[in-house]
Amino acid sequence: MLFVLCKPESALTLNPFSILNSIRSNLFRTFRGRLAMLYIGLELSILLFAAAVLYTALSNRVYYEVDEQLISQSRSLANELESSPFYFWSGHLSSFANHYPGAVQLIGANGLILFRSDRSLIDKGGNDVSRALGQSFRSGTPSFASTESLLNKNNVRVIAFPIHRADRIVATLILGHGTGDIRSVFNLLYLLGGILGVISIAISAVAGYYMAKRALEPIQEITSTARGVAAGDLSRRLKSESQDKEIRVLVRVLNKMFADLEASFQAQKRFTADASHELRLPLTILKGEIEVALRHPRSEEEYHQILQQQLGTIDRIQQIVNDLLTLARADAGQLELVQSPIDLSLLLQEVGQQHLILFDSHNVALNMDIEDDMEIMGETSQIERTVMNLLSNAFKHAPEHSSIQLSGKVIDGSAIITISDEGAGIAEDQQEHLFDRFFRADDARCRKEGEGAGLGLAICKRIVDAHGGDIWVQSTLGEGASFLIRLPLAGADPVLKKRLDNILIDPELTD
Known part of the structure; x- marks a missing residue:
């Protein structure tokens, strides 16, 4: 019973059909196998073509050499016969046949065999020799025939050479030359050619398989890495050091794509977590205030006060949502800007004027150094929003009795806008992340008016990028921070310049 159970498994293991299917799968369903088979087919085709050309050339050359030898021997014997009486012909033929390795026959004009050495060439050659004999009688010129294939073991090359006497053909000399020695040479060539052909095909198959395997090693690594990335391991990178330019370019592009994908996923996870955190706090506060308000009846004034507090919390939530919407539109390339001339000098003066009273109330001075006639192209509200965000950010981190430079x-x-404060500064390792959304620096840069959501600088960067400019920070710990914006100029507008000249600035507020 045990044998009966094991037999199907062993039979399945040794099943020749499964082995053939496995070989066929490896050879014809993989690129390596197909390339190896292509090399074999190509090599075999080249060898067959070369063998056919070589055989044709050699056989033609052999026929030519044999025919030249037969003509020379036939002409020599024919001259002896034509210059001798008939009764001496038998002696000449016998003497020639004694040292000639092939067959010798002499056929008279009446068709009788006048002489033959050992065997009948006419009977052996059949119609081909008979036709050559008849053509020689009719045309008076030598004619050739072969008894069998040139390389056949018993093949004989035959010449029919006419014998003239008194300007008429009286007989035809037939000489046969065996090609057994030629066949042995060709057999040796067949053997050597076959061995070399098999070796060449084997080398081509191995070389083709190896080259295909070597060429596909980066592809296998790419496949493995891509599967790892698809499974969630976004830190996987390709390490192929292929010498092929195409593979190196592909590896660099894929590594960059994997890095961008990892950064995108990390940013998305961080964005989701930070957004949830930022919205959770005001929502929790709002819920708590409502629950407290509903615990017992209150007066109209108390409800009014509670609603005012809740309204401030809702404003903060709305600001976060609006900022997130702005960033989402910028990331999607949908941050639409109305391109119009902006007098940047005027805009900076006006924004600075709006902050003078606020700064002065907290003993912070605002120093402005703005050149005239700076004009850019863009949307006024967005540029104004950027400058106001940076000024508010500088104010939050400026200590009392310090100054802010605009x-x-x-x-x-290009127009270069610089906003500097004299705060605690920003660590170098934090500067590269400063424009990331929800990023906050250390507590050393304390905030005067509560914690923000960490979206202001990210929005500033998106707005500046949309205007074709750059924004960066320069800071040293303990020496404050400077935010710089570069925007391309578009020329000055006289009308806007006139507005700038008419601005009244209170000297006491600008000291």
Whole structure:
């Protein structure tokens, strides 16, 4: 019973059909196998073509050499016969046949065999020799025939050479030359050619398989890495050091794509977590205030006060949502800007004026150094929002009795806006993340008016990028921070310049 149970399994293991299917799967269903078979087919085709050309050339050359030898021997014997009386012909033929390795026959004009050495060439050659004999009688020129294939073991090359006497053909000399020695040479060539052909095909198959395997090693690594990334391991990278330029370019592109994908997923996870955190706090506060308000009846004034507090919390939630919407539109390339001329000098002066009273109330001075006639193209509200965000950010981190610098200058054909404070500064390792959404620096840069959501600088960067500019920070711990914006100039507008000249600035507020 045990044998009966094991027999199907062993039979399945040794099943020749499964082995053939496995070989066929490896050879014809993989690129390596198909490439190896292509090499074998190509090599075999080249060898067969070369063998056919070589055989044709050699056989033609052999026929030519044999025919030349037969003509020379036949002409020599024919001259002896034509110059001798008939009764001496038998002696000449016998003497020639004694040292000639092939067959010798002499056929008279009446068709009788006048002489033959050992065997009948006419009977052996059949119609081909008979036709050659008849053609020689009719045309008076030598004619050739072969008894069998040139390389056949018993093949004989035959010449029919006419014998003339008194300007008429009296007989035809037939000489046969065996090709057994030629066949042995060709057999040796067949053997050597077959061995070399098999070796060449085997080498081509191995080389093709190896080259295909070597060429596909990066593809296998790419496949493995892509599967790892698809499974969630976004840190996987390709490490192929292929010498092929195409593979190196592909590896670099894929590694960049994997890195961008990892950064995108990390940013998405961080964005989701930070957004949830930022919204959870005001929502929790709002819920708590409502629950407290509903615990017992209150007066109209108390309800009014509670609603005012809740309204401030809702405003903060709304601001976070609006900022997130702005960033989402910017990321999707849908941050639409109305392109119009902006007098940047005027705009900076106006924004600075709006902050003078606020700064002065907290003993913070605002120093403005703004050049005239700076004009850019863009949307006024967005540029104004950017400058106000940066000024508010500087104010939050500026200590009392310090100053904030707002400058606007033209450098190398661009407008450079600089907003500097004298706060605690920003660590170098935090500066590269400063424009990431929800990022906050250390507590050393304390905030005067509560914690923000960490979206202001991210929005500033998106707005500046949309205007074709750059924004960056320069800071040293303990020496404050400077935010710089570069925007391309578009020329000055006289009408806007006139508005700038009419602005009244209170000297006491600008000291």
